[in-house]
Amino acid sequence: MMREKWLGSLLLLLFGIFTRALGAFVGINIGTDVTNLPPASDIVAILKANQITHVRLYDADSHMLKALSNSGIEVIVGVTNEEILGIGESPSAAAAWINKNVAAYLPSTNITAVAVGSEVLTAVPNAAPVLVSAMNYLHKALVASNLNFQVKVSTPHHMDIIPRPFPPSTATFDSSWNSTIYQLLQFLKNTNSYYMLNAYPYYGYTKGNGIFPIDYALFRPLPSVKQIVDPNTLFHYNSMFDAMVDAAYYSIDALNFSGIPIVVTESGWPWFGGAKEPDATVENAETFVDNLIKRVLNNSGPPSQLNIPINTYIYELFNEDKRPGPVSEKNWGVFYANGSAVYPLRLGASDQITGNSSVVFCVAKPGADSDKLQNGLNWACGQGQANCTAIQSGQPCYNPDTLENHASYAYNDYYQKKHAVGGTCDFDGTATTTTVDPSTGSCKFTGSSSSSTSGGLSPVTALGPTTPLDGSSSSILQAPKFLYLMSATFLVLVLLCPGGPSSFLPS
Incomplete structure (x- = not known):
């Protein structure tokens, strides 16, 4: 079984x-x-x-x-x-x-x-x-x-x-x-x-x-x-x-x-x-x-x-x-x-x-308690494993240099990565959801249609680089499709072959 x-x-x-x-x-x-x-x-x-x-x-x-x-x-x-x-x-x-x-x-x-x-x-x-x-x-x-x-x-x-x-x-x-x-x-x-x-x-x-x-x-x-x-x-x-x-x-x-x-x-x-x-x-x-x-x-x-x-x-x-x-x-x-x-x-x-216009973002509530916001920010950037690089000094989301802004970015990065597996937008009552993209200027929040960060590995990323080699005319979309189909077909063939990997499958 x-x-x-x-x-x-x-x-x-x-x-x-x-x-x-x-x-x-x-x-x-x-x-x-x-x-x-x-x-x-x-x-x-x-x-x-x-x-x-x-x-x-x-x-x-x-x-x-x-x-x-x-x-x-x-x-x-x-x-x-x-x-x-x-x-x-x-x-x-x-x-x-x-x-x-x-x-x-x-x-x-x-x-x-x-x-x-x-x-x-x-x-x-x-x-x-x-x-x-x-x-x-x-x-x-x-x-x-x-x-x-x-x-x-x-x-x-x-x-x-x-x-x-x-x-x-x-x-x-x-x-x-x-x-x-x-x-x-x-x-x-x-x-x-x-x-x-x-x-x-x-x-x-x-x-x-x-x-x-x-x-x-x-x-x-x-x-x-x-x-x-x-x-x-x-x-x-x-x-x-x-x-x-x-x-x-x-x-x-x-x-x-x-x-x-x-x-x-x-x-x-x-x-x-x-x-x-x-x-x-x-x-x-x-x-x-x-x-x-x-x-x-x-x-x-x-x-x-x-x-x-x-x-x-x-x-x-x-x-x-x-x-x-x-x-x-x-x-x-x-x-x-x-x-x-x-x-x-x-x-x-x-x-x-x-389609990302339908993304739900998680941001700090205006006027939330500052101590709770700081605790939420610390948790998101630490145990919550949010990527908080963008809110460090000199980075695109550092300004405005406010606790609410930094917490919003960290809360949202955590939420985009974790909500599908149980992560919530609460943070001790200091967070709320919105469909309004909070990105401004060069600061792109995770999940934004203009953001380069997706909050997780895409199938393409999981397969490794797909950028065409120098001199290649192949499009970036053609390469992963070919890799997917070849990889999946190979796996199916191996599994169906007599004497294949059945010896090491869990019993």
Whole structure:
């Protein structure tokens, strides 16, 4: 068991290396319960205009798959819930589905995964007994077509199958589904696939009876007195989204599986609702999606899996006005059917570069007790291991030469390096958080978009220098990607070789 855990951790690390090398991504779901759905070619034009590189389809619509041809956009195709029973009972039906809906479009349409159903365990529980069989048959059909290395098979799950997601460290799957989920996880492990999770902080907040503040659901910073902490791990959760993803990781671990990465296949916020849905507003929807994008593109995972970025698909591209249910159910779209935006979708490269505008800084409170400030400064620069060089005499952050300024720099350097693993912004009540960058002139605070210090080793740094040699025309971005892919591939090959490192793995 220890050896399996070790290998599982290594697989997660390799997944993180690959993902970091290629960059975390934010994709989008395309639902079709729309009265005036645009032609497929127009939909692809909208995707390209908004620099959307990943999409999830709920079916395998031929018009969309043809329109996506040669676009480079990565596509998840969907087996509908109605198709699962037939495929789960017939290998030949699964083979026919793959031939018609996947093999026929590759390689021009960049299909990378098959999502088998949507929230099957909670939406169509009668199909649960054949869910894993359907996945197995589809995978075998991919193997027969030599497509299994390019196309993964998984199935999206609702957070409802984790009855008590907080604290994340004690989260477990609903025990009534244990047999099915165990088989599912075994399949994902055997096929090197990933767990698909639909995580909605909107529902976590609106159904939480006031337990959590709305700022927590919207990725907005919380005051230090309201920090959300797992009492067992002391991990700080700066957003409900991170806590949900970690709850799924801990639930997987509770069934003794590891090495299965999580991709969030749905997350979003409705922009309009009924009289009893006051939090479904354009402002909240834009705030959530904007902050979700910035959160995902910072390339890190939740506290328990910091090295595994949380690739995520926004729900959804268009408002699906034909969907049943409350008013909000029809108003999750970022765009109207005519292609105009409900609110701006900021997925461009420029937003990735300036994404640090969402960084939460930790600074000294104005008017804080000077003795407590001095003690906090001494601790941060000493035991807290903050880098306080910049506030020494003659250095860029020495002026203004005040205790508050120096404490702010030290507090923030400590917080940027340690908050993901439990560090707080409190310092005996002398510190507070802010989204306003405190940098001034040549003094750049850690975490600032213009700072050269990141508060930790990046994957590039960990691999060593990547600056091109004299006379080389290779870009600094090309070198680390190549090193990542070569290093990870080499490790996988060594591990799989007979007589390889098994003799020295922990037993």
